[in-house]
Amino acid sequence: MMARANVAWWLPRAILLAAFAFFVFGPLVNLVLWSVAEAWFWPNRLPSQYGFRFWERVFRPEGQAMESLWLSIWIASLTTLLCLGVSIPAAWALAKARLRWRALILLVFLLPQAFPNLPVYINVARIFFTFDLNGTVMGVVLVHAAHGLVYSIWIATAAFAAIDDDLELAARNIGASGFTAFRTVTLPLAAPGIAASAIFVFLESLDEFTATYFVGAPEVRTLPLLLFSAAAGGNMQIAAITALILLVPSVLFMLLVERFLRAEVLARVGR
């Protein structure tokens, strides 16, 4: 009890906690301030004039931000569907089919992460150019999916591996075909993990900048691209508001993920 009252006990902890909170929330506070700053000039610590003029501009029906937001959501949805279409069968095979090169295959999906982004995406853009995929939604979806498959395959593999083989065999045993057993037993049990992977893919696609910039710009203007050009053009208010809009789905989905992704699923990743 004495130790708790001791300044030496709580002071370092309080400082650490404050520093942590500052690092997390400091930039956010700055964003919020910028989004409502109608006039903010150096060397003022705070904006000299507040207002929602820029919010109104962004949310105007003809405003680019809303258009970009819907495009971003559309691309993220297509990317998620594509990743699920590939990762569910692939992850099932990796988790259940006793593949010989299992570890190697899982590693291959990590490769896009291992190399520096820029050269990879510049080369992708060059290759896509010959297929007329540059500047198309399809091209952006493909490059987002290549990146998203890492999450979806790894997490879905873990989700399938967490399911006892006997559960599926029990269904086969009383007359279900392999596919029926998968559809009625394995897939519903893996659903939380797969949903979590889908959310990650969706969020990654929504936030993705580099690949979209090289493959999609200028025809495909997603929200992060809009944010970049606004910030580069010195329009900090528009950039701040765009960033805050991007935060909303992330926060919502993170709350969902926390419910879905249980520790025992995560523990199987890479097993």
Add this chain to the structure above:
Amino acid sequence: METQPRGTPLGIQGLAVAYGRTQVLHEVSLAVGAGEFVALLGPSGCGKTTLLRSIAGFVAPSAGRITAGGRDITREPPERRGAAMVFQSYALWPHMNVAKTIGYGLAVRGWDKARIAARVEEMLRLLRLEGLGQRLPAQLSGGQRQRVAMGRALAVDPEILLLDEPMSNLDARVREGVRHELRTLQQSLGITAIHVTHDREEAMILADRIVVLEEGRIAQVGPPEELWRRPANAYVADFLGATNRLPLGDGVVMFRPEEGRVLAPGETLDGPVFEGTVAFCAYAGGRWRATIRVDEAEALVDVPERLEAETAVRLGIPREAAHLFGATAPSRESHESYAEAG
């Protein structure tokens, strides 16, 4: 048997299974009659579960044949074997309620809903699970889960019922009752049943015939009484409770603690008699269990009265309880103990 057996005869010929380089089953052959209850008995790692899983089609044999009712099912997928299994872990689906679980096999057979509901009700009654249809496995007791697993397998009216230690996760008290229920159920349904267990008493009570497995080979097959009275080798004798082993001539005599006797002075007995001394005596509930030293060896014997330590006694084994085996008895344990002695 009071009912006409509806089950199917099962044939296993020269079945071999290997996991990688480890040979788990060595050319096992066995014929099970229609409606017969056979127990596969042995310690863990003897291959009994592997044998059961290859009948179910979960394990691919490297050689041999499995037939059900004359039909070769060796290469058939699990869903086309007519053999339903009750898993040791029960393998109940956590997301499916009791009614759905029991009706699952009927739904995949394309039965209509009303017929499935009627059959599920019948199974719930049969297994005393009335009113639990909407429960999830997590909301059931161990005994109830075991009965749901049983119901799921029996609902499809299987030709062969495969039981993988279905009672090992139950309390000893519950188990006793379940054994008799299972036996009654199997007989009234006339179903062919293969039951894997490491519990010799369970095998004795349930089975028409017991198959004792030793390291992937069949050590002995026979009705419980025959195995009890005439174990074919030291391994079977040891597994069936004849754990005492005393050297006799070129071989050993094996007997159960409850069948050995401490003889009164001058008493004669038809069977081997050893001179020994009491090393230790402990109360074992209703009787005393004495450890008797005979030369280098020791034997446990049940006696009605307490014996003082270091008393010289004569230990007799009645002829019918004395199982004699050659010194080269094909038991690993005996080899090991000889190696230690040498």
